[in-house]
Amino acid sequence: xxxxxxxxxxxxxxxxxxxxxxxxxxxxxxxxxxxxxxxxxxxxxxxxxxxxxxxxxxxxxxxxxxxxxxxxxxxxxxxxxxxxxxxxxxxxxxxxxxxxxxxxxxxxxxxxxxxxxxxxxxxxxxxxxxxxxxxxxxxxxxxxxxxxxxxxxxxxxxxxxxxxxxxxxxxxxxxxxxxxxxxxxxxxxxxxxxxxxxxxxxxxxxxxxxxxxxxxxxxxxxxxxxxxxxxxxxxxxxxxxxxxxxxxxxxxxxxxxxxxxxxxxxxxxxxxxxxxxxxxxxxxxxxxxxxxxxxxxxxxxxxxxxxxxxxxxxxxxxxxxxxxxxxxxxxxxxxxxxxxxxxxxxxxxxxxxxxxxxxxxxxxxxxxxxxxxxxxxxxxxxxxxxxxxxxxxxxxxxxxxxxxxxxxxxxxxxxxxxxxx
Numbered sequence: 303x304x305x306x307x308x309x310x311x312x313x314x315x316x317x318x319x320x321x322x323x324x325x326x327x328x329x330x331x332x333x334x335x336x337x338x339x340x341x342x343x344x345x346x347x348x349x350x351x352x353x354x355x356x357x358x359x360x361x362x363x364x365x366x367x368x369x370x371x372x373x374x375x376x377x378x379x380x381x382x383x384x385x386x387x388x389x390x391x392x393x394x395x396x397x398x399x400x401x402x403x404x405x406x407x408x409x410x411x412x413x414x415x416x417x418x419x420x421x422x423x424x425x426x427x428x429x430x431x432x433x434x435x436x437x438x439x440x441x442x443x444x445x446x447x448x449x450x451x452x453x454x455x456x457x458x459x460x461x462x463x464x465x466x467x468x469x470x471x472x473x474x475x476x477x478x479x480x481x482x483x484x485x486x487x488x489x490x491x492x493x494x495x496x497x498x499x500x501x502x503x504x505x506x507x508x509x510x511x512x513x514x515x516x517x518x519x520x521x522x523x524x525x526x527x528x529x530x531x532x533x534x535x536x537x538x539x540x541x542x543x544x545x546x547x548x549x550x551x552x553x554x555x556x557x558x559x560x561x562x563x564x565x566x567x568x569x570x571x572x573x574x575x576x577x578x579x580x581x582x583x584x585x586x587x588x589x590x591x592x593x594x595x596x597x598x599x600x601x602x603x604x605x606x607x608x609x610x611x612x613x614x615x616x617x618x619x620x621x622x623x624x625x626x627x628x629x630x631x632x633x634x635x636x637x638x639x640x641x642x643x644x645x646x647x648x649x650x651x652x653x654x655x656x657x658x659x660x661x662x663x664x665x666x667x668x669x670x671x672x673x674x675x676x677x678x679x680x681x682x683x684x685x686x687x688x689x690x691x692x693x694x695x696x697x698x699x700x701x702x703x704x705x706x707x708x709x710x711x712x713x714x715x716x717x718x719x720x721x722x723x
Contacts, residue, residue, distance in 0.1 A: 323357040323517040326350065327491060331364025334524065336401045338580045339531045341372040345379045347522055352384045358514060360388045360491065361409070367400025370425070377408035377452070386410045386503055386510040390494055391418045391475070399423075403466055407452040410503040410510060412484045413494050414475035420483065421472030423449065423463075442467060457504040459483045491519065531580075537626045537635050540577035544588075545643070547571025548595050556599075583625050590621030598647070611648075619644050673711050678721060680707050686721060695719040 328347045334340055344361070351359035367373075380387045389409035391398045394417035398406045403423045406412050414420065425441045449463035459482045465471035478484045488494035499515035524532070534540070550567015554560065578588075597614030604610065622640045678688035678695070680703045686695040688711060697703055698712055698720045709721040 323514050324355075325358050325360055325495060325514060325517040325519045326354075326356045327360045327362055327519050327521040329362045329521060329523045331362065331396060334365055334532070336365055336368025336372050336376065336405070337532070337535060338369070338372055339528060339535060340368070340524070341375050343524055343528045344376055348379050348383055348387070356385055356520075357517065358386045358388055358512065359383065360390055360519075361405065362393075362491070363389050363391050363398050363402060363406060364393075364396035365398065365400075365402040365405075367402055367423075370401060373401035373404050377404050380405070380408040381508075386508075386512060388413065388494075388498070390488070390491060391415060391420060392491070394418065399472075403463075404449060404452065406484075407449060407456065407458065407463070410456065410505060410508065411486075411498060411501065411512075412456070412458070413486045413488050414478060414484050416475055416487055416489060418475050419472055420475075420478055421466045422470045423466040424468070424470040453483075455505050455507075458485070495519075531576075534573055535577050535580050537577075537581065538639050540574050540581070540583075541622055541625060541635050541639065542643075543570040543577065544574035544591065545595070547574055548592070552595070552599055581626060584627050587621045587624035587627070590617045590624065592621075594618030594621055611652075615644055615648055618647070673719075674714060676711050678709050678711055678719070680705050680709060686711075686719060688719075693717070693719045695721050698722050 326347065328344060328351075330340070330344060348359055387409045388411040389398070389406045390413045391406065392415035394415045396415065396418045398414075398418075398420040399422050401423070403420060406420060423445065425445055445467045446464045449467060450460050453463050454460050462471065462473075462481055462483050473481065473483060475484070475487050479487050486494070486497060488497060495514040495517045498512045501512045503510045503512070534543070547567045547570035550563045550565075550570060552567075554564025554567065557563075594614045594617035597610045597617060601610035601614065619640050622635050622643070623637075625635055673689050676688055678686040678693070680695075681687050681692065682705055683703050684694060684696070685692055686703070686709060687693075694717060695703065695709075696718065697709075699722070703709070703721070707723065709723055711719050712722050713720040
């Protein structure tokens with residue numbers, strides 16, 4: 303009996319020893335930007351790799367870059383993870399550009415597919431232009447230092463990070479390998495994992511020996527919610543949702559009971575507020591947008607001859623322009639959106655105000671005389687229907703009225719209409 307127990311234990315131990323290693327492959331692409339939404343996705347999956355005791359986490363990277371704050375949160379998560387992190391720039395045609403270079407250099411192993419590239423990490427301002435001289439020196443020097451520190455801790459090339467930041471140097475996979483900017487090139491993920499079997503990572507604070515040959519790979523991708531949220535945090539969409547939400551709610555207040563504009567406006571406003579929580583707007587810009595909409599609405603009910611409309615359009619345009627002035631280049635409101643929205647609103651308000659001015663110039667009519675000149679429908683030889691009312695009527699030429707025919711009201715005499723065909 304004892305021999306049987308020992309044999310079973312040995313069998314279980316041998317099976318465990320030969321169990322295939324597990325790798326969590328986290329897809330970050332194609333062309334997925336680094337922002338608070340994708341930051342939450344990636345850091346969550348990295349944490350899951352550690353909590354579920356995977357042997358390694360692989361980030362399949364393809365990004366044009368993004369926000370520096372989200373970039374730092376992600377590479378901090380990489381540096382503090384309890385399992386080794388591998389960044390693999392793949393598939394062919396992918397890139398690790400701008401902020402993506404920091405994510406790549408923070409990895410314990412940095413590999414690339416053959417037809418990929420890495421680099422172009424020069425910081426830019428919110429309009430996409432170069433920074434001013436003094437600010438540029440501070441930001442450039444800080445960026446060079448942080449990227450160089452990441453490369454140095456993993457025993458990679460410490461000269462190239464300065465070129466990537468200062469002159470936007472960009473390398474192909476073969477160039478990066480020759481300059482020791484990356485650790486290896488591999489055509490596929492399974493090939494990469496086989497090559498890493500027995501590999502020792504270089505970060506002295508997080509030493510790992512990798513045993514990943516024949517690993518079982520679990521691949522995760524950004525889900526519908528992540529991609530949806532990543533789409534709606536476009537500043538242009540947030541601006542449109544914000545305007546639509548305000549207009550919908552105002553329309554519902556001025557015309558209670560219609561319901562649909564108010565409901566859609568509330569949904570749009572909630573989406574816009576979510577966007578504001580992710581990409582912090584300039585509250586001066588928000589105030590100007592609200593002021594502009596308020597002036598436009600007031601001008602529809604006040605005798606200002608369009609003066610408030612002009613002021614509202616100016617406030618609205620400046621508000622949209624300032625809404626995301628503090629965000630980097632990909633995250634600001636497009637100029638053409640401002641011009642298009644302003645032109646469309648100006649055209650609509652000009653039409654509405656023109657109709658209002660025309661109505662004010664019409665002579666005031668009250669009482670039964672207001673139906674003179676209107677078309678009526680004959681219901682009986684002595685009755686017509688006009689403006690929702692039944693009136694006694696007779697033809698001005700004395701002829702008999704035929705039910706169903708259309709006539710025009712000529713005059714009102716007491717409670718009887720005189721009509722003509």
